[in-house]
Amino acid sequence: MTILLTGYTGNVGVEIARQLAPNRVLALVRDTKYAPRLEGVTLVEGSLECLPAGLEDEVEIIVHAAASVAFKRPLEELRRTNVEGTTALLAFARRCPRLRRFIHVSTTCVYGDRTQLSPEAPVTEAPNFVNPYERSKWEAEQCVLSSGLPVEIVRLAIVAGSERDGSVRRSGALHHALYWLYKGLIPMIPGTPDARVDLISTEFAAGVIAATVQAPAQAGRIVHASAGTAAPRLDELLKCLGAYFSRHHRGWSSGAVSCPDVVDRETFDLFEKSVQQSGDLLFQRVCDDAQSFLPILLYPRTMVTSLARSVPSGDWPNLVHRVADWLIATDWNRKPLSNS
């Protein structure tokens, strides 16, 4: 099979390519000079705005993993990549005579503020969204599902990093929140202690996408790459992180820095308002970063999983420890990993 993959340089892209490598993978990248090389992967220069001509006759499967994950950027800006980019790729797909499947990589956040059990089904009515990113991804799903093409959707939960070595290709909202948490600068988190934090590894996310590619085509299928009921509860996760940080940070080991309080929305809003009033630039940054990620915790849900259950995944404490190791060792991706 010849697969066109977008989002190769993103957080999960290289791992997707690696797991799809038994196939012929054409990875769409803006600049081949800066993209990692992988055996079996052919780099193709282009972008969603400028798709390369001449590939149409070759492509049999499209895996669309490119997206802007700048959660709090203005909706119009996010739409350009996430909605208009998807629309452009769907138009490209229509010109591919051998196309069998179009697999769109989405997010479990398309459920917005809906809680409880979330099925592997279209979200037909727009929920309230926590941030513009969620809306843009929901709109992208609507474009995909109404395209008339043989589409399938894989919704990813929160991709923490590699369960193999903890590496994080691109720091996202989760990693920013972990940074402020480690520094002892998050006094409270909105949510409920028993809310599940749906963390998955890069390998698992890519594994579910690969499993979808390998499974018999089923137009309209939606697959959740989610830890489901194996995801940690917020209080478990904080306890695990606190214990881990205690081994690396004097403030945590002495008990001076403690796990943030888990609070309701109103209390967090009061805190945020107080920060805004103060004009404290550092805390405003903390709150801005926190706003990208933390409000998700106010809407706990358990994702229904089917295909994902056949994909092996490690346990979450191991994932958390490895990712935290990596983040601390690289100072949150600011410096190369020391060989020592």
Add this chain to the structure above:
Amino acid sequence: MIKPIGLRGLGTALPERFSPLAELPLVSPVERLADFGFEGAWLAEDPAGLAVRAGRNALADAGISPDEVDVLLTAGALPQAHQRPSTQPTGGVLDAFCYSASWLQEELGLDRAAVCGIAQQGCAGMFSALRTARALLVAEPELQHVLCVGADVLPPGACREILYNVISDAGCAVVVSREKVRQRWLGFQQISKGYYWDVPAKQSEIVAAYFPTGRMAIAEVLLHLDLKPDDIDLVIPTGVNATSWPILLRLCGIPEDRLYHPRRNLGHTIAADSFLFLEEARAAGCLRPGMRVLLFAYGFGSSWCALMLQIEEEQE
């Protein structure tokens, strides 16, 4: 029957001069500090005068004479609060041994009192003084009255804003006794975290630690007393940023209507806030026998202190 130890007399002292925000050296814009509930600051030249006035007021309120005081504890957040200029300075090291606590003993005529200074507790200095006073009364049955006095004045021309709080000068004093107490001592919890000793370097971390550790100190005092948050009848705030109190109360699960809303806007007077407001609440008739009252303060260092009192019947 063991007589309850508690607070028998309160005394406070404010400077004569009040300056509105617009006239103060500050960091933040005036409008922002006004949003936090500040109107200005009380300014004094010298903490000694405030300490003397507060001490005399507390003795009068307690109805005891100076020679009945067994121990004098003076609390000061700033190093200069513990020094008194010599009347004949030599310019040498001896000048540094002129202590404000000893001067205060002399000035108030506390001739029988043993004297001790409480330092390095920031705005929680008076709480540490009260704790020490109570511990002395428990440990030494022959002691009857401990006078705690706290007074702080920022240096002339100093910036009046510390971590979004407008700082006033003031003095306060409390007589801790084993007889005729007005507020019985129920419990106390202090959490100290030396990790935050470097205040300029750790300002943001301190702000972040304020709420969870404050919540912890209050939770621990309640746990120790086998009380629930709802059992608190009144919370006496300090003069720090008014927006912080509803947040702290919510974190602790204390109903917001339990927060005492001061009639006067004093700014944050370092050690004296809680006692200025406790005195005000008493004068306003807000303290009724049987009520459980929580006082909470944070002091650089850092220490978080929670003190639970119970209002007693007034005794002749």
